[in-house]
Amino acid sequence: MKRIVQTATLAVALAAFSSTAAMGQQQQQEKKKREMPEWVEDLASRLHLHAYAQGGFNYTHQNGDDKGTFELKRVIFLGGAQITDRWSFLFMHDFSSVVQEYYTDFRITNNNALTVRLGQYKNGVSIENQQSPTIMEPIDVYSEGVTFLTGCGSDPLFGVQYGRDLGLSLYGETNNGKFRYEAQVMNGQGVNQKDKNKEKDFIGRLEYRPVKGLNLVVTGQIGRGHAIAPSIYNPTIRVGENYKRNRLTAGFDYRSEQFKLHGEYIEGRDGCATSRGAYITGSVPLCKKLEAIGSYDFFNFNTSLGMDQHKLIAGLQYWFYKACRFQVQYVYKSAYTQGGQFIHGASHAVMAQMQVRVDYTGKKKKLQSK
Secondary structure (H helix, E strand, C coil): CCCHHHHHHHHHHHHHHHHHHHHHHHHHHHHHHHHHCHHHHHHHHHHHEEEEEEEEEEEECCCEEEEEEEEEEEEEEEEEEEEECEECCCCCCCCCCEEEEEEEEEEEEEEEECCEEEEEEEEECCCCHHCCCCCCCCCCCHHHHHHHHCCCCCCCCCCCCCCEEEEEEEEEEEEECCEEEEEEECCCCCCCCCCCCCCCEEEEEECCCCCEEEEEEEEEECCECCCCCCCCCCCCCCCCEEEEEEEEEEEEEEEECCCCCEEEEEEEEEECEEEEEEEEEEEEEEEECCEEEEEEEEECCCCCCCCCEEEEEEEEEEEECCCCEEEEEEEEEEEEEEECCEEEEEEEEEEEEEEEEEECCCCCCCCCCC
């Protein structure tokens, strides 16, 4: 009887042990299934993905004519990866237009003093052209001078190039980020295009941050353009002609919890025509998530022809979730183009825009998102 009891007890113990071991093994297998493979986890840690969309409704009144339209301005996807601690790449596509950026960066020095960039990216002219539309205060984004002189769309000689070009860049920063520089050699023809003349554009950019939140910026460009269409701003340059295209800007950008403000003097030389202007734009918090924005912008598209324009913007923006916001603004212009003519007359607009943005960033150092 004693032997039978001992045998039965051993059998029960073995059964319990086997069951516990089986359960433990099953839990380990389920845990492994839940965990990502090592290469997948490493890849995810190196990626950064961003997407945003901006769209809304615009109402304009000029020369006795009223127009209202819904607009989808941008649908952007941006992705990149930190391949190694020195080497990274970025790709950006606007689904409402074209592929806008694709470039690779390689950090040459052990610190951030020197990095080389090759591909298609934003040219270094002006403060605003380097900034993402998702943080700009005006719905129409850039000042008239920046839009015209950086190739963002209003200069017919250059065409709509989204402020970007193909080229090679050297950039870096020193003194714990107080000084930053960039030197670019670019085609001077715009996005997704081969150069149409033998000259290259040379662009320089210097930044100095003397105190927290303040950035002083000087930029310049020396180059030659190739006219792709006639321009009412510069009628002496013919289609297909190569012409001198130089740029100069100087300005500041200040950001704090109390207010944000940036301004700039900007000047250009296209052939024999000179254009110049200045702007100041800022925002002030009214309460949590709600800001008032304002901007004054003056630009003369051709000083010899008296093509001067004043622009005023006033409005509100509400940040309802992280980088998502709703904006409404009033825009006044003292001059505008219509039917191929430059007209000195009042133009009024009321704009509303919704912005939605989502971001994913892995553990590795991310690239700058636009």
